[in-house]
Amino acid sequence: MLFLLLLLPLVLAESTNTTFDDTSPEFTWETGWAASPCDYCSALLNQSLTYNGTWHDGGSHTGLTATFDFWGTAVYLYGVTSQNDTGTIEFMVDGVNGTTYVPMIVEPGDASIGTPEADHGYNTLFFSATGLQNGSHQLGLTAVLGYNTSQTVLIDYAVVTADNSTTSSPSPSPSPSPSHSNTALIGxxxxxxxxxxxxxxxxxxxxxxxxxxxxxxxxxxxxxxAYSNSTNPNPDPNSNPKSQYPLSSISNTSPTS
Structure with a gap:
């Protein structure tokens, strides 16, 4: 039993990771983002390589914004890159400016030019924030595209880490698309x-x-x-020692003169 008591805090302190698709209600997209796949999108991706077969395409609209509301201690945002056509993405957490994603430039003559891996990079980490207080947060992003270019921003999914030892935290709102979570297993x-x-x-x-x-x-x-009889409040008359012996004879005859 002592072993179980020592093991219990470790289980309670374990964190869980939950994946949210770009179609989840936790995402809010400004008008101008295109829910993909679509025929008019700026990028034609391999659906089987994207999470749940969907993504959001920023097209050629610079300045488009989006938010992602979550509960947890860390957040990771993933997307798809296009060779030399991925725009810059500015991030903020809870209204505080964070980092800026700057895409890697493929130089002319690079051996990867023209390969599928270089054309589109799937599951690319655009942003991460760790060490947050276990609670409600909001991740904001802004797509910054170069003027008169073919740049775009492709957002695929987010992963949230939550500390399940806090029992007062509300459960995430239901999503129409599947979200992989092992919360039920830990519970x-x-x-x-x-x-x-x-x-x-x-x-x-x-x-x-x-x-x-x-x-x-x-x-x-x-x-x-030995003195127990002397204190008897109701002595037995027959127990009187004197009654156990005969009395001496008393003669009334006068002595002979």
Missing amino acids: GLVGGILGLILLSLALFIYIRRSTHPKHLIRPLYIPPT
């Missing part, structure tokens, strides 16, 4: 361990009480003393 594990601990504790108390020696209280015995 079941914690519940099982708690139940096992309570059962072990009850069994321990029962066994301890059953085997504990019982202390019997015996009455104090005082032996009779």
Whole structure:
């Protein structure tokens, strides 16, 4: 049982990662973003390589904004890059300016030019913020595109890390698209361990009480003393020592003169 008590804080402190697709209600997209796939989008991607087969395409509109509301301690935003056609992305967390994603430039003559890997880079990490207080936060982003270029921004999904030891945190709002989370598994594990601990504790108390020696209280015995009869309030007349012997004869005859 002691081992289980030591293990319980480790389980309670374990964090969970939840993936949110770009179509999840936690995302809010400014008008101008195109929900992909679509025939008129600026990029034609391989759906099988994107999360849940969807993404948001910023097109050629510079200054487009979007927000992502989440509950947790860390957030990671992923997207797809296009060779030399990915714009700059400015980020902020809870209204405070964060980092700026600047795409890598592929130089002319690079061996990767023309390859599928260079044309589009899937599951590219655009932004991350860790060490946040376990609570409600908002990630904001702005797409900054070069003037008169073919640059665009392609957002795919976000991953949120949450500390499930805080029981007061609200559960994420339901999403129409599947979100991979092992929260239910951790909850079941914690519940099982708690139940096992309570059962072990009850069994321990029962066994301890059953085997504990019982202390019997015996009455104090005082032996009779030699003076016990003198204090008897109702003595037996027949017990008088004098009645046990015959009385001397008394003669009324006068002595002979």
